[in-house]
Amino acid sequence: MKVTGAQALFKALEMEGVDTVFGIPGGAILPAYDPLIESSIRHVLCRHEQGAGHAAEGYAWATGKVGVCIATSGPGGCNLVTALADAKMDSVPVVAITGQVPTPAVGNDAFQEADMTGLTMPVTKHNMLVTRPEDVAEAIREAFHIASTGRPGPVLIDLPKDVQVNQTTWKWPEQVDLPGYKPTTKGNARQIREAVKLLMKARKPVLYVGGGVIKAEASKELMQLATASNAPVVTTLMARGAFPDSHELCLGMPGMHGNYTAVMSLQKADLIVSLGARFDDRVTGQVSSFAPHAKIVHLDIDPAEIGKVRTADVPIVGDAKDVIGRMAHELQTKLDEGGTLADRLPWLAELHKWQTDEPLRYDQQIDGPIKPQYAIEQLYRASGSETVVVSGVGQHQMWASQFWGFEHPRTWINSGGLGTMGFAVPAALGAAAGVPDKRVIAIDGDGCFQMTAQELATATTEKIPFITAIINNAYLGMVRQWQELFYGQRYSQVYLSYDVPDYVKLAEAYGAIGLRAERPEEVEAVIDKAISIDDRPVVIDFRVDQEENCFPMIPAGSPNDEIITGPEKLKPVEDPSEAPIA
Amino acid sequence: MSTHTISVLVEDRPGVLTRVAGLFAARGYNIDSLAVGPTEEEGLSRMTIVVDVAAKSLEQVTKQLNKLINVIKILEHEESSAVERELALVKVRAEGDGRARIMEICDVFRVRVLDVTQRTMTIEAIGTPDKVQALLSLLEDYGVVEMSRTGRIALARGDRGIRERVMRPVGSRKASGGEDLPDWTGGGV
Numbered sequence: 001m002k003v004t005g006a007q008a009l010f011k012a013l014e015m016e017g018v019d020t021v022f023g024i025p026g027g028a029i030l031p032a033y034d035p036l037i038e039s040s041i042r043h044v045l046c047r048h049e050q051g052a053g054h055a056a057e058g059y060a061w062a063t064g065k066v067g068v069c070i071a072t073s074g075p076g077g078c079n080l081v082t083a084l085a086d087a088k089m090d091s092v093p094v095v096a097i098t099g100q101v102p103t104p105a106v107g108n109d110a111f112q113e114a115d116m117t118g119l120t121m122p123v124t125k126h127n128m129l130v131t132r133p134e135d136v137a138e139a140i141r142e143a144f145h146i147a148s149t150g151r152p153g154p155v156l157i158d159l160p161k162d163v164q165v166n167q168t169t170w171k172w173p174e175q176v177d178l179p180g181y182k183p184t185t186k187g188n189a190r191q192i193r194e195a196v197k198l199l200m201k202a203r204k205p206v207l208y209v210g211g212g213v214i215k216a217e218a219s220k221e222l223m224q225l226a227t228a229s230n231a232p233v234v235t236t237l238m239a240r241g242a243f244p245d246s247h248e249l250c251l252g253m254p255g256m257h258g259n260y261t262a263v264m265s266l267q268k269a270d271l272i273v274s275l276g277a278r279f280d281d282r283v284t285g286q287v288s289s290f291a292p293h294a295k296i297v298h299l300d301i302d303p304a305e306i307g308k309v310r311t312a313d314v315p316i317v318g319d320a321k322d323v324i325g326r327m328a329h330e331l332q333t334k335l336d337e338g339g340t341l342a343d344r345l346p347w348l349a350e351l352h353k354w355q356t357d358e359p360l361r362y363d364q365q366i367d368g369p370i371k372p373q374y375a376i377e378q379l380y381r382a383s384g385s386e387t388v389v390v391s392g393v394g395q396h397q398m399w400a401s402q403f404w405g406f407e408h409p410r411t412w413i414n415s416g417g418l419g420t421m422g423f424a425v426p427a428a429l430g431a432a433a434g435v436p437d438k439r440v441i442a443i444d445g446d447g448c449f450q451m452t453a454q455e456l457a458t459a460t461t462e463k464i465p466f467i468t469a470i471i472n473n474a475y476l477g478m479v480r481q482w483q484e485l486f487y488g489q490r491y492s493q494v495y496l497s498y499d500v501p502d503y504v505k506l507a508e509a510y511g512a513i514g515l516r517a518e519r520p521e522e523v524e525a526v527i528d529k530a531i532s533i534d535d536r537p538v539v540i541d542f543r544v545d546q547e548e549n550c551f552p553m554i555p556a557g558s559p560n561d562e563i564i565t566g567p568e569k570l571k572p573v574e575d576p577s578e579a580p581i582a
Numbered sequence: 583m584s585t586h587t588i589s590v591l592v593e594d595r596p597g598v599l600t601r602v603a604g605l606f607a608a609r610g611y612n613i614d615s616l617a618v619g620p621t622e623e624e625g626l627s628r629m630t631i632v633v634d635v636a637a638k639s640l641e642q643v644t645k646q647l648n649k650l651i652n653v654i655k656i657l658e659h660e661e662s663s664a665v666e667r668e669l670a671l672v673k674v675r676a677e678g679d680g681r682a683r684i685m686e687i688c689d690v691f692r693v694r695v696l697d698v699t700q701r702t703m704t705i706e707a708i709g710t711p712d713k714v715q716a717l718l719s720l721l722e723d724y725g726v727v728e729m730s731r732t733g734r735i736a737l738a739r740g741d742r743g744i745r746e747r748v749m750r751p752v753g754s755r756k757a758s759g760g761e762d763l764p765d766w767t768g769g770g771v
Contacts, residue, residue, distance in 0.1 A: 117597060118597075118600070121597075121600065121601060121604055122604060122608055125649075125651075126651045129596070129597075146651060178651060179593070179654050180592070180593060180650070180651055180652050180653050180654040181651045302649070303645050303648070304642065304645035304646050304648075304649060307641070308642060
């Protein structure tokens with residue numbers, strides 16, 4: 001069967017089971033948008049390519065499938081770069097398709113030409129410039145395979161206009177042939193036995209769970225391992241929901257804004273079993289003083305993560321579902337054969353005491369301004385843990401992670417590694433398109449919201465409803481917090497304004513419902529109203545206390561033992577030269 | 583810091599050199615030399631890279647290189663277990679008494695003169711990196727007009743080719759009590 005390169009593209013996407021793509025057409029991708037009309041694939045017309053990229057990410061986070069975005073050459077592709085870098089840092093499976101100027105024009109500074117493979121090389125798992133229509137199907141097949149297997153990540157395919165136009169014979173490759181790409185998925189049996197031996201012997205173990213557990217769909221296996229070993233679990237920012245917050249072994253989030261118990265459990269542990277986590281600087285703080293007493297079992301599908309930050313006593317390369325499942329099985333077998341666990345009760349009692357003594361806290365005065373944490377907690381109470389929560393980056397992100405109760409994997413979506421402001425609205429759009437039967441709430445900052453709010457137009461016109469709760473403190477809040485704590489309250493370029501733009505009017509202009517709460521007593525009613533609407537996007541402007549800071553906090557690069565649990569524990573830095581640099 | 587020689591077997595495709603070089607640049611490592619050419623197998627190229635990094639950083643470099651889809655195999659050479667060669671073409675001033683002394687040096691080093699003019703000689707220096715370096719430092723005294731070097735190339739000693747070698751990640755520990763750590767150099771994650 002004769003097809004054009006463009007027809008081959010959509011046939012290949014259909015073969016890969018794609019149901020939704022996010023994109024914006026333009027000159028060099030025009031031929032691809034013609035067969036789209038006949039395709040079964042839904043195209044969500046975004047308003048900015050960065051939005052399309054984050055929407056593809058949100059779709060991938062929520063569904064576990066590969067997210068797809070499409071853009072034209074030059075500026076279109078360039079606008080995808082932030083989303084691709086975000087997907088690379090957070091291992092999100094995304095395939096990006098960009099138009100390119102015709103092959104004879106490549107390299108001639110043609111109109112809307114940019115070297116997309118060159119530009120995206122450091123921010124993709126792989127990329128390809130396809131130069132012949134007969135290679136299109138194979139490129140798509142390879143791209144989906146690379147994006148979704150091993151450590152997932154973004155793959156970009158650059159399609160020159162003539163490659164889209166010219167004809168070829170349709171042929172779907174039965175297999176991929178990538179001699180240099182063979183991820184190790186099956187964990188080494190001896191290492192697994194060694195890890196289980198350490199876990200049984202440890203008196204103060206912690207399971208340090210990262211995003212890899214969610215990507216590998218290994219929550220069930222994690223539950224088996226945690227309960228069989230009676231070992232407490234911390235879930236990183238990337239892993240919220242991998243293990244239920246309500247479980248008695250769950251300690252919540254560790255790291256720079258983690259809760260006291262989660263942070264100190266790692267510091268005092270004698271064994272850390274790292275499962276799909278990467279000892280990120282936001283978790284370890286100062287590496288030399290991180291978890292000084294702990295032996296390390298490090299499971300990751302990416303060998304480059306093992307030993308990168310902290311030397312592993314037992315390294316295991318493999319897929320988290322396979323390895324954790326086999327660890328749980330091995331441990332259960334040992335117990336059935338009469339093996340025993342070291343006495344964990346003193347450790348669990350110590351952790352419980354910390355939880356009682358040092359809970360997450362905030363102080364909502366009846367006659368004071370709305371505390372951001374209060375707004376988030378009320379949202380959680382009204383909406384529940386089946387909701388998919390999406391956040392941007394900053395204070396609101398940390399509060400959302402702290403004060404929401406996560407019970408299920410894939411109900412928390414955020415920009416972790418790259419810290420991309422503006423992630424929430426388009427990612428929520430993508431998530432809502434991917435899981436239309438679930439309620440999606442974007443908890444966003446006022447600074448973040450203004451970076452990508454245009455995708456509300458997409459949400460309205462494409463009938464993809466979700467709620468955006470703006471935690472409006474009129475500031476670039478996290479930057480303001482650092483200036484307050486580390487730069488002697490010398491505020492520089494962080495004030496944004498409560499009123500500009502008027503978020504309610506802006507929402508209405510985009511065809512969404514705009515709501516506002518200015519006093520604590522208004523919060524509940526506004527939330528009830530918002531969640532009663534399911535046929536269009538809703539924006540809530542929560543005018544919150546602009547002075548509220550995010551605690552606990554460990555200043556960047558400091559030892560985790562120096563965790564500051566609340567404002568009264570602060571020692572302000574007056575000399576900016578002493579401000580943290582990490 | 584110390585110098586390491588690694589062989590990298592890659593697919594012969596556009597942009598692969600950029601990916602490899604870019605990875606070194608992005609992580610802040612300096613490449614001392616890089617030689618690339620075809621291999622015994624069609625469609626594959628082999629790079630020999632000399633890099634000056636600490637052993638731990640080298641481990642990170644090789645692991646990251648392995649993640650590149652077009653990289654098939656990586657081998658770090660230890661000096662004692664590899665043969666290494668380099669070629670340098672050197673145009674050196676050769677006037678008056680100097681000419682005879684340069685001929686003498688070439689004799690001692692058993693290297694050939696490829697071109698002669700009234701004022702210069704162009705010398706082909708082939709040998710181990712040490713030998714080439716020793717020759718160059720002697721020739722410097724006469725005034726080097728220009729020079730072109732291939733960079734180091736290397737093959738491991740013994741029967742086996744690079745694809746038959748099972749290699750642990752550079753610098754990593756063996757599994758405690760065991761040998762059967764997975765062959766991570768299958769490539770890619």
